[in-house]
Amino acid sequence: MSIVEEKDPFFKVYIKVQSDPPPQKHQFEIILGSSIASFFVLFLFIGILIFLFWKKENAADAEEYYLDHVPRMTTRYSYGDLQAIIENFNKELGGGGFGIVFEGTLTNGTKVAVKCLDGYGQIKKSFLAEVKTIGSIHHLNLVRLVGFCDEKSHRLLVYEYMSNGSLDRWLFHKNPKMLLDWQHRKKIFLDIARGLTYLHEECRQKIVHLDIKPQNILLDKNFSAKVCDFGLSKLVDHNQSKVVTNMRGTPSYMTLEWLSSVITEKVHVHSFGIVLLEILCGRRNFDS
Structure with missing residues (x-):
């Protein structure tokens, strides 16, 4: 007894053939182009960093110049001096959206309220706005700014002490x-x-x-x-x-x-x- 296998007349066979590698010259052009593009992106990134650093330094210099040349400017304290004045942040009076206020005493015995501003960006704007507006004006019904501190990331404002607190x-x-x-x-x-x-x-x-x-x-x-x-x-x-x-x-x-x-x-x-x-x-x- 013999077995006869029927073959499908529509059977197809696919053969994967590796294409010829690109010429050596073409590979060199690809490598060269990729290297030039990478170096360009790297130099562009470094240039942006340098520009941002320069802009930040100029802004800091402008801020320093402004704080040193406001007419009738109040006293400028170091961060260490204010730490001693408020007894290392021990007497908290209250807080708000931009920072915490502490009670302190100057070397002449005068009581003050020291506001410690926390954060960056908006805090810096708030600090400069405060110094710019009331640093050089005085009125009986405006709280007097006694001094300030702008040292690295530390921004503090020193006010006259108001014994009965907020309304x-x-x-x-x-x-x-x-x-x-x-x-x-x-x-x-x-x-x-x-x-x-x-x-x-x-x-x-x-x-x-x-x-x-x-x-x-x-x-x-x-x-x-x-x-x-x-x-x-x-x-x-x-x-x-x-x-x-x-x-x-x-x-x-x-x-x-x-x-x-x-x-x-x-x-x-x-x-x-x-x-x-x-x-x-x-x-x-x-x-x-």
């Missing part, structure tokens, strides 16, 4: 012993109004604070109110009626004028009005 601790509480009478409340909002009037009308350039709220109003031992924290402030020439800037401040105290990003110093009319209502009512305008 919010006297408004938003349930302790009857800390209740402000009407005479004190009237004095406080008049002091705030005087400080804002000075910023808008009596400075060489108008200073728009942009973050008026009870937390940025400090009270001294006599309950005189002083505006503080100029880290978000904007300088405006007197011949300017409006200024374009990015939105900044605390949302519950901001006016709808911010929606256009074109503002005037009148943004403070809205903020001050809200603070006035909070002083009168003893309640926050927004409480979650």
Whole structure:
């Protein structure tokens, strides 16, 4: 008995054949082109790094020159001196969005509040804005900047000490012993109004604070109110009626004028009005 195998007439066979290698000259051109492209990318990367370093150095030099040449500049402290003044960060008074505040004592016995700014980028802008705006101006209803420190990554601001702290601790509480009478409340909002009037009308350039709220109003031992924290402030020439800037401040105290990003110093009319209502009512305008 024989077995006959039927073969498929449509059966196909595929054979993989290695192609001939490219000529030696072609390989050399590929290697040469790849090497030149790699060196070009490397030199471009090094050039960008050098440019960024140069730009950073120039910015640092410009900042140093500015801090050394602001008229009536306040005292410049070393980081080590301020560590001793605030007893190595032992007496914390409070904190905010940009840093923590510590109590300290100068060598002459004067009490101060030292604000330690944490971070980079926005912190540097806040530091320079603070020094630029209130480093060379003085008013009874503005917290006085006593000095500062700008050493490597350390940026600290030294203010006069305000023994009664911020206004919010006297408004938003349930302790009857800390209740402000009407005479004190009237004095406080008049002091705030005087400080804002000075910023808008009596400075060489108008200073728009942009973050008026009870937390940025400090009270001294006599309950005189002083505006503080100029880290978000904007300088405006007197011949300017409006200024374009990015939105900044605390949302519950901001006016709808911010929606256009074109503002005037009148943004403070809205903020001050809200603070006035909070002083009168003893309640926050927004409480979650």
